[in-house]
Amino acid sequence: MRKVVCIMGATASGKTGLSIRLAKRFGGEIISSDSMQIYRGMDIGTAKPDLAERDGVPHHMLDILDPGEDFSAARYAELAGECVEEIMARGRMPIVAGGTGLYVDALLGARSFEEQPDTAAVRLRLQQEAEEKGCVWLYEKLRTVDPERAAKLHPNDEKRVIRALEIFETTGETATERDRRAAARPPRYDSVKIGLDWPDRAALYARIDLRVELMLQEGLLEEAARVRAMQPGRTALQAIGYKELFRYFDGQCSLEEAKEDIARESRRYAKRQLTWLRKDPDIHWLNAEDADALFASACRIIEQNY
Template identity: 40%
Template sequence: MSNKMPVINIMGPTASGKTALACELYERGEYEIISVDSALIYRDMDIGSAKPSKAEQERYPHHLIDIISPLEVYSAAQFVEDATRLIDEIHARGKTPILVGGTMLYFKALLEGLATNLPNASPDVRQEIEANAALNGWESVFEELKRVDPVAGEKFKVSDRQRIIRALEVFKLTGKPITQLQAEQPKQLSYRYNYHNYALVPDRLELHNRIEIRLKNMWDIGFLSEVEYLIEKYDLNENLPSARSVGYRQALDFLTNSDRSHKSKQDMEDKSLFATRQLAKRQYTWLRSLQEVHSMQNFLTIKQAQEDLRNLHG
């Protein structure tokens, strides 16, 4: 019997029902919820991130929601630091933490640790990279990355702008490829907790249907008005990590670069649907990768998860 403190991880693609499952467990009174979502961290980004409503958050409090403005940057390392602090605080209160979300990089960082031999971010270097992209295009920047770090070039796509920026930033600061530094860093597995890993993995067609319904609801309740507000309040632009979240990226492009015609709006909605489905596909890929290393129980439906977790004890 392990004497390590328990942590419940509930993972899954977008719209799979993770939050509803976590909230049901919360009702038992012995758990607290920590969000593992790189979009929910931003204040005022509510509709497009499918953030729990204020009423839902009052009933089911979530840690790590609304912690920074859309102008700020938040890393996986910051998540691990915040999450482990919260996990320890929750355990000290005699409860069990439930970590729920779809940002698999955060889960991977928590479960496996992060390389500690990488330099901190450099605003000057990042500005230089983004200026090069604005002048010569992201294809040119991606070609530069492939020259200095072929391994990263094989792993990344030209659309992975944040990863490209970070990889080039590390090379410019150290003279070494980020993939080399990561390989040289021994894995620092977290042995502090006893992780119970669960994944909601609905049938793809069912998930696609849920995504379509969720997006339609977003448009109906005023998602575009939310993005207009963000542009006005924060001068939201495509260079901010927050604006690259699926849905926000397409809405921002529509509002700032299109004629706002009915056709352009329909194109934007179609692009958002496609991008969200692609996000879900990447999340499935991440899950398979994590399952190769970590013990994990899969559920095809929320009902199955509810039945299997009914007798769950931290």
């Protein structure tokens, strides 16, 4: 089976730098698996590599949508899959890099991400119910119809709670049942998965805090104002670094409080990312604290497994 290389890890763990070095070493092209880097104009806050940082390496799945457009794992799997096919046709190595594990799963075919064409009305109604009655009310509804999926979600994870209910209400099949059915299917692509590990969690958190500081110095405040003027949709509104500054613009907090919120939410996001990735037994975890040693180890793994 044809293979793709996947570079995975928490935010600020060094995925971008490693993936670019690997692409130059193996003749690869990078496919972003970051759910927010797909948006045009959301550059600083998503740590999107600029042209200089890309160093001539082709990148895909960046800047493909305006912030007002919503996106899904199913759509990602479709578009990123087209990128994989094109890269392979050129005889080059597809390298998937980013922190959205759900998107990687969708691309590889590890889970079912069937997009239902007629769910808009149901989704809108569920979103309205969430606004009127609260996400916890919807969560209790999900617990009734799909307790297994509910047990895997936080009661306030509105997007995923709504998605699970949407699947049930439009297909009559629970998300749990759908995933079990999908598990019987062979994967779309084989993969070599490399995970970036920071044994000292405090060191990773320090990198996150520094990144937030640098983002603000580089103009995140001004970028957030421009993004807000674009009337971002529900997907883009989830991006850490923007929603916190929107609260500042509305006078709900000080700039320093917004900065602290961005750093705190980024650290929490890193923890969630690692929790998700640790469940995957196929990931080769490498110590990321020394960039050169990490690169050498990653090269060996690819040479042995690709």
